Amino acid sequence: MKVVIDKDKCYKSGECYYNHPELFKMDDEGFPQVLVDELNDATLVQHAEEAREVCPAVAISIVE
Amino acid sequence: MAEPVADLGPELDPRVFDSEEFQRDPFPVYKQLRDYHPVYHDRFHNRWILSRYWDVDGAFQDNESYDRAMYKPDGPYDFGSSHVFGPNILEYGNSDEHRRLRNIVAGQFVGQKLNDFLPMIDQISNEVIDRFIDDGEVEIVSQFSSQVPIRVISNMLGLPREDEDTFVQWYQYLIAGLGFGGEHLARGLKARNDMWDYIDPMIEERTKNPGEDLLSRICVAEMNGTRMTPEEVKGFVALLLAAGGDTTDKAIANMWYHLMYTRPDQYADVVAESSLWENVFTEMMRYDPVVHAQFRFTTREIPVHGKVIPERAGVILYLGAGNRDERAFENPDTFDIHRDDLHMGRENRSGRYKDGKNGHLGFGIGQHFCMGYAMARQEAAIACKLLAERVKNLRPKFAEHVGITAPSIDSGGFRAPAELWLEFDR
Numbered sequence: 001m002k003v004v005i006d007k008d009k010c011y012k013s014g015e016c017y018y019n020h021p022e023l024f025k026m027d028d029e030g031f032p033q034v035l036v037d038e039l040n041d042a043t044l045v046q047h048a049e050e051a052r053e054v055c056p057a058v059a060i061s062i063v064e
Numbered sequence: 065m066a067e068p069v070a071d072l073g074p075e076l077d078p079r080v081f082d083s084e085e086f087q088r089d090p091f092p093v094y095k096q097l098r099d100y101h102p103v104y105h106d107r108f109h110n111r112w113i114l115s116r117y118w119d120v121d122g123a124f125q126d127n128e129s130y131d132r133a134m135y136k137p138d139g140p141y142d143f144g145s146s147h148v149f150g151p152n153i154l155e156y157g158n159s160d161e162h163r164r165l166r167n168i169v170a171g172q173f174v175g176q177k178l179n180d181f182l183p184m185i186d187q188i189s190n191e192v193i194d195r196f197i198d199d200g201e202v203e204i205v206s207q208f209s210s211q212v213p214i215r216v217i218s219n220m221l222g223l224p225r226e227d228e229d230t231f232v233q234w235y236q237y238l239i240a241g242l243g244f245g246g247e248h249l250a251r252g253l254k255a256r257n258d259m260w261d262y263i264d265p266m267i268e269e270r271t272k273n274p275g276e277d278l279l280s281r282i283c284v285a286e287m288n289g290t291r292m293t294p295e296e297v298k299g300f301v302a303l304l305l306a307a308g309g310d311t312t313d314k315a316i317a318n319m320w321y322h323l324m325y326t327r328p329d330q331y332a333d334v335v336a337e338s339s340l341w342e343n344v345f346t347e348m349m350r351y352d353p354v355v356h357a358q359f360r361f362t363t364r365e366i367p368v369h370g371k372v373i374p375e376r377a378g379v380i381l382y383l384g385a386g387n388r389d390e391r392a393f394e395n396p397d398t399f400d401i402h403r404d405d406l407h408m409g410r411e412n413r414s415g416r417y418k419d420g421k422n423g424h425l426g427f428g429i430g431q432h433f434c435m436g437y438a439m440a441r442q443e444a445a446i447a448c449k450l451l452a453e454r455v456k457n458l459r460p461k462f463a464e465h466v467g468i469t470a471p472s473i474d475s476g477g478f479r480a481p482a483e484l485w486l487e488f489d490r
Contacts, residue, residue: 014414018431019163026125030416054167056175 001039002063003048005032009059016051016060023047069388069397074100078108088467090356091397094385103371111378115385117392117422119368121415123360123381124429130360130379132432133157144299148241148252149306150260152299158431166435168285168292169300172278173439181220182442188215189447193454197490201461204320204484212447213312217304222277223266231305234259238306239478259305260298267294278304304436312440314354314480319344319448321468321481322351324460326399333401335452341445343401346408349387349426351399352468354478356384358428383425392422411437455488 003023012030016023023044024032039045039062052060070092080086086093097104097115104113114120123130135141137159144151156162171177192211196202210232218231234255241252267283271294274280282297292300323331323344334340358381366373373379388396394405407421413433415423427434434440452458462485469482 011412011418012414012416013412014416014430014433018413018433019167021127026414026416030412030414050167054171 001045001048002037003034003039003051004061004063005034006059006061007031009057011057011059013056015054015056019054020047020051023051069095071099072096076101076104078106081106081109088469090384091388094382094388097382097385098389098391102369103373105371111380112373113380113382114368115382115389117386117389117425120381120383120386120425121429123379124358124415124425124432127158127431129362129364129366131157131363132358132360133159134361137161144295147299148238148249148256149302150256150299151293151295152303154303154307162431164290165292165296165300169282170435172281172285173436175438178438178442181216181439182446184219185212185216185443185446186450188212188219189450190454191215192447193451197454200489201485201487204486205317205481206483208447208451209316209320210313212316213443214305214309216443217308220277221279221301221304222270222275223263223279227262231309235306235309238302239310242306256302259302263298263301264294267297308436308439311354311478312436312443314478315345315348315440316444316447317480317484318352318354318468319348319444320486321465321484322348322399324458324484324486325465325467327401328459330401331458338449338453340401341449341452342441343408344448345441345444346406346424347399347401347403350393350406350424351387352479353384353387353424353426354480355426356479357382358432383428386425410441456490458486458488461485461487 010031014026016032017026023034023036025035027033036044039048048062052062072092076096080093094115097113102116102119106113114123133156137156143155147155153162153165189212192208196207202208214232214235215228218228219225223231237251237255240248266279270280271283274284279301282292282300284291323334334344360379360381362373362375362377362379365375390396405421407417407419407423411423411427413430415429417423427437467481468479
């Protein structure tokens with residue numbers, strides 16, 4: 001499983017990278033950069049789901 | 065408009081920070097810091113100071129190097145024991161505990177949950193205005209700005225409306241206790257204990273039978289399968305009443321002060337186009353926000369502008385100075401609600417905007433960005449818009465005003481006018 005960011009929807013609120021620094025980091029423009037290629041453990045999946053839930057722009061999805 | 069800010073030259077005596085002059089008008093010293101001492105080691109107060117926009121922003125962003133917490137989460141310090149709010153997220157640094165507590169409540173003040181509260185903000189603002197609408201004059205601070213936010217928050221929490229005057233007293237003591245004086249702290253801690261006794265049975269009841277109110281939601285909100293402890297709920301209620309009430313209160317007063325005395329010409333623009341109240345809010349948060357400084361502790365040696373800030377040093381981030389940085393904003397000392405180099409819409413925790421403009425630093429940035437940012441903006445815009453709509457020819461009662469007053473121990477270090485008399489027609 002992977003985390004995907006839709007940059008058109010994203011408005012750089014920062015919620016994902018401040019809440020889950022193990023998964024995301026802010027790039028030079030303020031967009032999130034996904035740090036983990038493959039969500040290969042249950043905690044990471046749970047954190048990714050939380051990030052998706054709280055994203056105010058609905059810009060985060062998790063794909064197989 | 066504003067007077068041009070004087071160039072004081074490089075000589076800076078750190079005792080200036082204790083002077084009344086600095087408290088009243090810190091901007092010349094801010095400019096001196098930015099221009100001559102971008103990293104200032106204040107040996108008199110044993111602290112370091114950052115003041116340029118991008119340095120303040122950079123420190124807010126860099127959690128690895130700058131920690132907000134005074135104590136380690138796993139050390140001997142009993143969190144909440146000597147804080148006026150009790151256990152609350154303000155004492156925690158960049159820890160998992162901070163993230164957990166923040167995540168439980170942060171979602172309550174934004175988006176649809178905030179929208180659900182908007183009609184109530186309308187209603188309370190109108191009730192407050194009703195009390196003075198027939199007088200032809202109003203003292204904004206005591207009759208308007210200090211009355212709206214506390215009533216909004218206690219209403220959101222679902223606290224009994226007949227006790228609202230008591231909450232106003234408590235939050236004023238709590239805020240004073242955030243300052244530095246022993247007696248203020250003692251009175252703040254007593255107000256905290258009285259409030260806790262008052263709210264204890266409500267927490268118990270709403271945990272069992274939660275309603276739609278915010279207190280119920282906080283009691284039963286879950287994150288990773290855990291809830292807040294009753295102590296944490298109480299700490300959060302104290303934080304909400306005090307921090308959420310007082311800062312918004314002062315923000316509204318600052319907006320009116322600047323529209324009436326700094327830019328009366330732009331008040332006409334706002335009356336003609338009420339959506340501009342959001343711009344008034346944003347420009348106030350840049351030009352002279354309620355909070356001017358945040359504190360951090362370094363976690364390592366940090367090289368900045370050719371100097372090195374040592375590990376475990378106290379650092380002041382003067383966001384009030386960063387907001388006036390010529391490197392970020394043109395004519396920074398001019399209050400202008402039509403400014404085109406400032407991001408005018410809703411703020412982001414990241415401080416980065418798709419319109420490419422710089423945002424104000426008034427809510428902080430990053431991990432500890434103000435949680436009530438969206439609510440503060442809505443409350444201020446709605447309350448001000450309603451007042452402007454319900455009266456005509458709103459104007460200062462007195463030609464002269466002493467200005468935004470010094471932050472003092474009694475005000476918890478927040479900046480606002482002490483009094484603001486306005487007159488109006490119906």
